[in-house]
Amino acid sequence: MMNGIQQTVTHSLDMNEQTLRDYFTKTPDLIYCHLFIGEPKKRALLIYLNTLVDKNSINNNIIDPLLFETKQIHTIADIQLPIGSKSYTTKWEHVIQRVFQGETALFLDGDDHVLLLDTQGWPQRAIAEPQIESSLKGSHQGFIETCEKNIALIRRYLPHQQLKIEETTVGRRGHTPVALLYLEDVAHPEVLQELKDRIEQVDVDTIVNTGELMQYIEDNPFSPFPQFLLTERPDAAVSNLLQGRIVIVVDRSPSVMIGPMTFITFFQTVDDYSTRWMIASFLRLLRLLAFFMAIFLPSAYIAALSFHYEIIPLNLLLTVGESRERVPLPPILEAILMELALEMLREAGLRLPAPIGQTVGIVGGVVIGQAAVEAGIVSNIMVVIVSLTAIASFIIPNPDMSESIRLLRFPMMIAASLFGLVGMVIGFMLIIGHLISLESLGTPAGSPFAPTRLRDWKDTLLRFPLWMMRTRPLSARPTQLTRQKKFRK
Numbered sequence: 001m002m003n004g005i006q007q008t009v010t011h012s013l014d015m016n017e018q019t020l021r022d023y024f025t026k027t028p029d030l031i032y033c034h035l036f037i038g039e040p041k042k043r044a045l046l047i048y049l050n051t052l053v054d055k056n057s058i059n060n061n062i063i064d065p066l067l068f069e070t071k072q073i074h075t076i077a078d079i080q081l082p083i084g085s086k087s088y089t090t091k092w093e094h095v096i097q098r099v100f101q102g103e104t105a106l107f108l109d110g111d112d113h114v115l116l117l118d119t120q121g122w123p124q125r126a127i128a129e130p131q132i133e134s135s136l137k138g139s140h141q142g143f144i145e146t147c148e149k150n151i152a153l154i155r156r157y158l159p160h161q162q163l164k165i166e167e168t169t170v171g172r173r174g175h176t177p178v179a180l181l182y183l184e185d186v187a188h189p190e191v192l193q194e195l196k197d198r199i200e201q202v203d204v205d206t207i208v209n210t211g212e213l214m215q216y217i218e219d220n221p222f223s224p225f226p227q228f229l230l231t232e233r234p235d236a237a238v239s240n241l242l243q244g245r246i247v248i249v250v251d252r253s254p255s256v257m258i259g260p261m262t263f264i265t266f267f268q269t270v271d272d273y274s275t276r277w278m279i280a281s282f283l284r285l286l287r288l289l290a291f292f293m294a295i296f297l298p299s300a301y302i303a304a305l306s307f308h309y310e311i312i313p314l315n316l317l318l319t320v321g322e323s324r325e326r327v328p329l330p331p332i333l334e335a336i337l338m339e340l341a342l343e344m345l346r347e348a349g350l351r352l353p354a355p356i357g358q359t360v361g362i363v364g365g366v367v368i369g370q371a372a373v374e375a376g377i378v379s380n381i382m383v384v385i386v387s388l389t390a391i392a393s394f395i396i397p398n399p400d401m402s403e404s405i406r407l408l409r410f411p412m413m414i415a416a417s418l419f420g421l422v423g424m425v426i427g428f429m430l431i432i433g434h435l436i437s438l439e440s441l442g443t444p445a446g447s448p449f450a451p452t453r454l455r456d457w458k459d460t461l462l463r464f465p466l467w468m469m470r471t472r473p474l475s476a477r478p479t480q481l482t483r484q485k486k487f488r489k
Contacts, residue, residue, distance in 0.1 A: 007093070009091070009095070009107070009112045009114055010112055011109075011110055011111065011112050012109070013043055013044075013045055013107055013108070013110075016045070016107050017107075020032075020047060023092075023096065027049075029049050029050040030049055030099075031046075031047065031048055031049075032046075032047055033045070033046035033048075033063070035066055035067065037066045037069045037079070038070070038071060038072055038073035039070050039071065039072055040072070042073050042108065043108075043109040044106060044107060044108050045107040046058075046063070046066075046104060046105070046106055047104070047107075048099065048105070048119060049100065052100075052101070052102035052120065052121070052122045053103075053104060053120065053122075054119050054121025055121070057083070057119045061081060061082050061083045061119075062081055062104060062106075062119070065080075065081055065082065066079070066081070073108070075108070075111050075113070076106065076107075076108040076111045076113050076114070076115050077113070079106070081117065083117050083119070084118055085117075085118035086117050086118065087115075087116045088113050088114065088115060088116070089113070089114050090112055090113055090114070095114050095116070097175055098116045101120065101175070102119065102120035102121065102122055103116050103118055103119060103120065104116070104117045105117075124145060124149070125144055125145070127141050127144055127149065127153070128142060128144075129141070130142035130143075130232045130233055131232070132232060132399060133231060133232055133233050133236070133269075133397070135233070135269070136274075137274035137275065138233065138235050138270040138271055138274060139233065139234060139270075141153060141234060142232045142233060142234070142254070143232045143233075143234065143254050143256060144254055145251075145252050145253060146251070146252075147177050147179055147249050147252075150234075150256065151165065154234055154237055154247070154249075156234070157234060157235060157238040158238050158241060158242075160183075162183045162184045162186070163181065163183060163184075163241070164181070164183070164184045165179055165180070165181055166196070167180075168180075168196075168199060168200070170199060170204070170207045171204055171205055172203070172204070173205045173206050174205065174206020174207065174208075175206070176206055176252065177250075177251040178199060178207075178213070178248060178250050179249040180195065180196065180199075180246060180247070180249075181237075181241065181246070181247040181248075181249060182241065182246045183241055183242070183244070186241075186242070186243075186244045186472070186478045186479060186480045187245070187246055187479070188244065188477040188479055191259075191260060191442065191477055194441055194442060195217070195248070195259065195441060198216075198217040199213070199217060199248075202217065204216070207250060209250065209252070209255075210230060210248070210250045210253040210255050210256065210257050211230065211253075211255075213248070213257065214226075214257055218440075219439045219440060219442070220439070223434065223438055224408060225263065225434075225435065225438060225445070226261075226266065226398070226401060226404065227259070227439075227445065228257045228258060229258040229259070229261045229265065229266065230255045230257055230399075230400060231256060231258065233270060235270050236258075236269075237256050239273070240258045242472075242483070243472050243478065244472050244476035244477060244478030244479070245258050245259060245260065245261070245476050246258070246259060259440055259441050260440040260441035260475075260476065261440045261443075261445070262440070262443070262444070262446070262447050262448070262475045263435055263438075263445045263446060264448075264449075264460045264461070265475075266396075266401040267284060267287045267288060267291070267397065267398075268284070268397070269397045272284065272463055273463075273466065277462075277463050277464060277465045277466070281461075281462040281463050284461055284462065285461060286395065287395055287396060287397065290391075290392035290393070290395035290396060291392075291396065293388065293389065294389055294392040294393040294396070294409065295405055295409055295412055295431075297385055297389050297392070298335045298339065298385055298386070298389055298409060298412075298413050299409075299412040299413045299415065299424050299427075301331065301335065301382070301385050302331045302332050302416040303417075303420040303421050303423070305324075306330070306331055306416070306417060306420060307420030307421070319381075320379070320381050323380045323381050324379045324381070326376035327376055327377065327378060327379050328376070329377065329378070331382075331417070332413060332416075332417035334377075334378050334379065335382065335413050336410070336413065337378065338372070338378055338383070338386040339386060339389075339409065339410070339413075341368060345364050345368070346390075348364070369383045369386075369387075389409070393406055408431065412424065412427045415427045435450075436450045443476075447474070447475035448460060448473070448474065448475055453475070455471060455474065456473045456474055456475060459473065467484075467487070467488045469483070469484075470482065470483060470484050470485070470486060471483055
């Protein structure tokens with residue numbers, strides 16, 4: 001028995017209908033359509049969820065052909081309908097699961113087989129430009145909340161027979177469809193098997209979005225750094241597929257997950273490969289500088305004022321002392337107060353409607369900063385430090401990495417207030433040690449620096465010309481290294 005009903009469909013149409021009505025209680029959107037088909041007439045039952053199907057497809061491709069059927073129908077296999085995908089089953093579990101996925105079930109009196117027809121047509125939005133990962137020269141198409149459409153976007157970029165798709169479901173209640181996309185001749189089989197094993201071990205009610213699945217399968221759940229890349233750009237997903245990585249598409253989520261990833265890949269964008277290599281290299285170095293500024297600039301200010309004021313030039317020291325003359329708070333409280341105010345403004349700007357959010361972010365920052373300085377709560381220098389830190393965190397292209405950096409800023413400020421520059425050095429060493437030990441699907445996150453792989457340095461801090469990057473990165477563990485032939489002298 002399954003939830004009080006029998007496991008298999010019976011030959012009696014009345015018993016099958018009663019089973020459905022016992023199971024689907026308080027389900028007003030479930031439609032029961034009784035039909036008489038064939039010659040002589042034979043009873044049939046069509047059921048579907050009105051909110052998840054394409055009604056035009058049901059009327060034109062199922063009901064109309066059945067009503068005008070003139071041949072004799074012995075079994076349900078004799079029914080031929082002009083519809084794309086169909087399958088047969090005798091198990092109630094399959095019937096109920098498919099109906100909840102937007103398919104239509106056809107029962108025939110005297111037959112214990114059920115014909116399942118693909119009539120999915122739930123509400124969905126049109127393909128639009130990505131909201132978070134904007135691009136100047138890249139594609140302006142982004143993923144949406146439908147798995148099939150997202151796979152179609154990837155296939156448009158990569159129409160090749162080696163692009164393989166393996167489907168599964170996650171969740172006991174939601175049965176969320178999950179698809180694994182990879183290049184069979186490039187992706188490493190051990191990495192693929194490890195990823196499939198982790199997904200199969202997830203035993204939850206359902207998965208609402210990709211971020212939830214990422215937290216269940218990542219290597220180190222206690223790390224502040226992301227170990228999988230979430231992207232809403234099809235071109236970024238295809239670029240990683242070509243490098244030998246695996247793309248995980250979760251239905252009902254507008255972003256896909258990519259692994260295995262390394263730390264340096266979170267500072268790369270699609271535009272890096274669309275611009276000249278010198279400009280792309282400069283931008284990558286700028287992002288790396290922003291990474292250090294976002295973490296260490298407030299802590300360096302605290303350490304310099306609390307312990308090492310002798311390293312500050314005399315003229316600057318006099319200016320800092322003058323600006324802090326009326327400030328009663330120590331540097332650590334001053335910094336934490338301003339950083340928390342900045343984080344609150346950032347969150348308020350995200351939660352409010354776009355026009356209001358921009359106004360709150362800009363006007364609120366200016367008004368609060370100026371008012372705090374005039375009231376003597378913080379100094380002018382602290383406002384400058386916080387502003388530079390905020391700008392540096394905005395430069396990081398990946399939102400997950402940017403949030404991790406914002407979090408690490410606070411323990412670094414506490415370490416600097418307790419031990420000065422020594423605390424900053426210890427904090428930096430802990431971060432580097434953690435990154436070296438971190439893994440993504442068994443791949444070192446510190447690659448290609450730790451372990452050292454000189455061949456991959458062509459696409460890390462600097463981006464060499466594209467015609468010089470003839471091999472795939474070893475950090476992706478590809479089974480086929482050659483990416484392009486040598487064609488330029």
